[in-house]
Amino acid sequence: MPTGDWFAQFAAGEARGVSPVYERLALAVSDDGVLLRLLDTVPPPKRQPNLLFGVVRLLGGPVHDPAAFHDFTVANWTAVEAQLRVRATQTNEVGRCALLLPVLARLPQPLALLEVGASAGLGLFPDRYRYRYGGHTVGNGGPVLGCDLTGAPPPTTLPRVVWRAGLDLNPLDVTDPADVAWLEALIWPEHEHRRERLRAAAAIAAADPPVLVRGDLVDDLPALAAQAPPDATLIVFHTSVLYQVPAPRRTAFIDLVRGLPGHWISVEGADVVPHPELPAPPGTELHNVLALDGAPLAWTRAHGQGMTWIGS
Numbered sequence: 098m099p100t101g102d103w104f105a106q107f108a109a110g111e112a113r114g115v116s117p118v119y120e121r122l123a124l125a126v127s128d129d130g131v132l133l134r135l136l137d138t139v140p141p142p143k144r145q146p147n148l149l150f151g152v153v154r155l156l157g158g159p160v161h162d163p164a165a166f167h168d169f170t171v172a173n174w175t176a177v178e179a180q181l182r183v184r185a186t187q188t189n190e191v192g193r194c195a196l197l198l199p200v201l202a203r204l205p206q207p208l209a210l211l212e213v214g215a216s217a218g219l220g221l222f223p224d225r226y227r228y229r230y231g232g233h234t235v236g237n238g239g240p241v242l243g244c245d246l247t248g249a250p251p252p253t254t255l256p257r258v259v260w261r262a263g264l265d266l267n268p269l270d271v272t273d274p275a276d277v278a279w280l281e282a283l284i285w286p287e288h289e290h291r292r293e294r295l296r297a298a299a300a301i302a303a304a305d306p307p308v309l310v311r312g313d314l315v316d317d318l319p320a321l322a323a324q325a326p327p328d329a330t331l332i333v334f335h336t337s338v339l340y341q342v343p344a345p346r347r348t349a350f351i352d353l354v355r356g357l358p359g360h361w362i363s364v365e366g367a368d369v370v371p372h373p374e375l376p377a378p379p380g381t382e383l384h385n386v387l388a389l390d391g392a393p394l395a396w397t398r399a400h401g402q403g404m405t406w407i408g409s
Contacts, residue, residue: 100136100144101127107146110383111399116285118161119150125163132167135174142341143181147188147283152180155282185341187269188283189216191298192291192401193336194223195244196364198235199404200389202252204332204360207259209325213314213350214338215263217271217280218307219298224258226298240297247379248395248406259329262308264321271299291400314342315349322357331359337385337399340369355391363388364397379405 098106108123123146126132136144149170150160156176158169170177201208201223212220227236229243230251269276277299284291310321318333325331333354339347351370354361363370364387367378372393378384379396387395387404397404 100133103127103144104146110381111146112285114382115400116287118286119146122150122160122163122166125167129167132170135171135178139178139181142185145186147186148181148184149177151186151279151283152177152184154286155180155279160286184279185267186283187214187216187265187267187280188337189219189269189280189295189298190291190336190400191219191222191226191240191294192242192244193364193397194220194226195228195230195242195401196336196387196395196397196404197223197334197362198228198256199246199249199252200362200387200394201256201332202254204256205330207257207329209260209329209331209359210258210262211318211322211325211331211333212261212263213265213318213333213335214341215265215268215307215309217269217276217299218261218263218302218309219271219295220334220336221261221263221307222258222298222301224255225301228252239301240294242294242401244401245403246406247404260324260326262310262321262324264310264312264314264317266311266313268309268311271302288400314338315346315353318350318353319357325359331357332362333357333359334362334364336364337366339363339365351391361390363391376407 104123104127108120112120112123153170154160159165210221226239227241229241230246233251235252236255271277280295281292322331364385367375367386372386375393383399384396386393387397395404395406
């Protein structure tokens with residue numbers, strides 16, 4: 098996909114109605130020949146809008162004014178390019194746990210959680226957060242994760258987690274200020290509630306750090322999965338991760354995870370983990386698909402703010 102089209106699609110499908118700042122900025126970049134030529138000098142995965150915007154914010158650049166963003170990025174392109182090449186969008190959005198809870202709560206307990214693309218591991222604590230599905234609340238501690246749930250009753254219990262581990266090419270450390278700064282730079286400008294949730298979740302993870310392993314999702318997954326307690330249900334899960342993985346490795350991962358014991362939960366775009374005969378999504382905004390063991394269950398919003406059930 099041409100880089101300009103990517104930014105235009107991001108503006109219309111992801112930022113519209115969610116972040117006016119990023120919608121305006123992405124539209125400007127989509128028509129900015131100078132920036133597009135610079136972006137086309139880095140590998141395609143490194144041209145992602147979220148990545149560019151996060152890097153510029155990390156470097157102290159402006160995002161509210163497209164003209165100022167252009168000037169800063171061009172003037173500081175050497176630093177911007179260097180960060181683009183070594184970083185990835187490791188948005189550790191704890192709100193996505195609200196998408197996982199309806200599935201986790203109904204699986205055989207206790208659970209051993211293994212997250213692929215774990216970033217700092219904040220998604221490994223679904224039992225430590227509080228959830229609000231409309232007027233229904235589950236849990237009584239930690240940050241509140243609100244989710245509009247349609248088509249299914251809300252969960253009534255939290256899962257019982259006895260083991261938690263994460264696999265990532267570059268795990269982040271919530272006790273390292275530089276790593277936390279990158280996590281905060283990835284949160285969209287207007288989303289102060291997400292920044293507050295991130296800080297609260299980081300405090301939970303810092304108090305009881307999960308096992309985070311630096312490794313590849315195919316080569317290193319079996320060894321880590323083998324460490325899960327045998328008397329717990331192994332759950333391998335990932336949210337908005339596989340779009341960053343080349344298609345052949347993505348296929349190899351799916352073949353591998355299907356053969357592991359326990360269950361596999363995915364929250365990915367319909368073009369990333371394909372599902373035949375999906376109904377149309379419930380709106381024009383970007384939606385991902387929540388699936389259990391490859392069977393689609395719900396359309397979901399990117400940050401966990403909503404889900405529409407389609408499965409049983």
